[in-house]
Amino acid sequence: MSDRELWDLGISRYDIQRLVWDRDNK
Secondary structure, eight states, X not given: XXXXXXXXXXXXXXXXXXXXXXXXXX
């Protein structure tokens, strides 16, 4: 995998985590 792909995965994972957090805290 390229650094770019790994970076995209990291961002995606962070976004998902944040979405879950927002939902749990509503």
